Amino acid sequence: MLWVDKYRPKTLDHVMVHDLIAQNLKKLVTEQDCPHLLFYGPSGSGKKTLIMALLRQMFGPGAEKVKVENRTWKVDAGSRSIDIELTTLQSANHTEISPSDAGFQDRYVVQEIIKDMAKNRPIDTKGKKGGFKVLVLNDVDKLSREAQHSLRRTMEKYSAYCRLILCCNSSSRVTEAIRSRCLNVRINAPSEEQIADVLEFIGKKEGLQLPSGFAARIAEKSNRNLRRAILSFETCRVQQYPFTSKQAIPPMDWEEYISEIASDIMKEQSPKRLFQVRGKLYELLINCIPPEIILKRLVYELLRKLDDELKHEVCHWASYYEHRMRLGQKAIFHIEAFVAKFMSVYKSFLIATFG
Template identity: 80%
Template sequence: REDDSLFSRHFHSLSQTPPVVSKMLWVDKYRPKSLDKVIVHEDIAQNLKKLVTEQDCPHLLFYGPSGSGKKTLIMALLKQIYGASAEKVKVENRAWKVDAGSRTIDLELTTLSSTNHVELTPSDAGFQDRYIVQEIIKEMAKNRPIDTKGKKGYKVLVLNEVDKLSREAQHSLRRTMEKYSSSCRLILCCNSSSKVTEAIKSRCLNVRINAPSQEEIVKVLEFVAKKESLQLPHGFAVRIAEKSNRSLRRAILSLETCRVQNYPFTDNQVISPMDWEEYVAEISTDMLREQSPKSLFQVRGKVYELLVNCIPPEVLLKRLLHELLRKLDSELKLEVCHWAAYYEHRMRLGQKAIFHIEGCLWLSGISGSIAYNWSKPGMKTSVRIIHARLHAQALTLAALAGAAAVEYYDHKTGATDRYPKFLKPDNLTKD
């Protein structure tokens, strides 16, 4: 889960206080196990309960922002269908040998499965995700549920992050879900339905899971505090809800962190930001302070460190944009948003996120700093932005030729003698 990886470094301080550490995080300990115990989205839970009472349940597509409760509803739905056996899951690394024409591809993926369902994230296989979709559904379709006590004659396949699947994988998913619909049901989960093809959406019952309101988050926090026998001031709960960005998972994790750091709670207690967010703020400051190959090399190392610590590249890029917008004038915000959207789209099409994050940082830093540091006093904002674009395009071409080409670029004179001929820009100015 996305927020779990973002929170892991920030939650490391719990290991220093053994007396208050539970074997389970509160976010897992107090997760509703059935549709009747759901606090948020009660209306959706009741509709799902009515749906599974029918003999023929359709394919389902759950979509909504991270931390809204999609996975909680899915697991409660599985328990409603299959009973307690849906909770008896095991984690295993599955391997497949796929015949891809003239060659055989070895694929390996981590799955979470019970006797009646299998859960996996096929996008983890990268551009080979279409083979995972084909093989796992075919394998499930060959075998009926082992649990004879179950009332349903089909298995359920839960696919996470469907919006990150390649177009080929989504087309393959559409074909296989039609072919094996008699013995297999699909529950798809994603953050954005706009990245899912219309062919898949038209074959599923779409269930929109909205982000919980602040009042609902406060209600859940007070429920957790009551279960833990804690005195939670209402004002402090409201502040946690405001800083959670309407993510219920993040709010509960923040409450548990504050419990470890300081208890009893107070209304004005400090809610520490996550370590990775502070690190991103440092990166944005470094890029606006100096635009040079040396600075870019240092920032690249910091971005690598965040990616290695399982910070999703999409989340990292959005957070970088947020920090840059806080530090730029309103005239340049549109320009920075343009580059962020441009590289977010390119990052989805490619496989190496670091290239696109670095390109966004470089061009955003150039747009934000060159436009004011290199322009003449009194120059209009529109002219400054034009100058920033010209220099940014030149430096981007240099980056394509490698770090050496960037290092030899003279920022003051705009010299291009060391550029490869096929990358030599024509739009450089000396300003």
């Protein structure tokens, strides 16, 4: 078992990074009046951990007993009926689904399946009053606009005995209407100090000797992603123990690859080179690296090697092309367009300065 999972806080009391939020959530739950919740924040910051701890706080250890179910729903969509396959995680009191898995049919998931789940009152055997059940929806930001619209009514209508916990990376893609119906909980990325603290805690638990500054180095490399930090900490442990302060922290492979691309771009600016870059970009995309991440990392790598004068312009163009990428469908067009633009800007800059 990886340390990531091993040292994941199980209860709100044990939460280390977002302890303030955890305390607030605990208060919320103990008052027996939990609104709909919307957790948002970058990946690896602890949204899911918090949600799980919250559920445990609500329902006790039974919440951790889940069963995975791959169910097929038959949804009647006007003239025809559609089969939708979804994986659910279910415990006695809550259900977890990712409606965006259904792709463009997510509307039906929301309209039919979620409504169906929300409709059924939980049966409380012990006769507790005010029992409600919880629906955890993952990746709400990936839901289509239509699906989000149809979610609104469900949220209101069945709020007496059903709570929704929504989880997403960015709240900007969640419609205003949904955001206003939820208590928004922003889970920001843990700061490097916090990450270092967690790493030191784990090291102590594992009985490891950490050289001073080592945890900080890992935290710095981790891009403020706690999961990644813990994983690379464990990797370091596996590769070399006892630690030395100069120990290399193994990089992510795809990041290495992107920095190769960046140096390719810096070396030569021509359509030919762009074509080579295209091949490499395809390689990354094939391996399921999201295009936004590729673009972001690429800009990061390029900025490191760039003259200060150009940084502002390159950032501008990067955001410009990322926006268009999100509007469009074929990510490769947009990433390549950015690379072409960068090449053009950079080359004209080189010509202007060095003649």
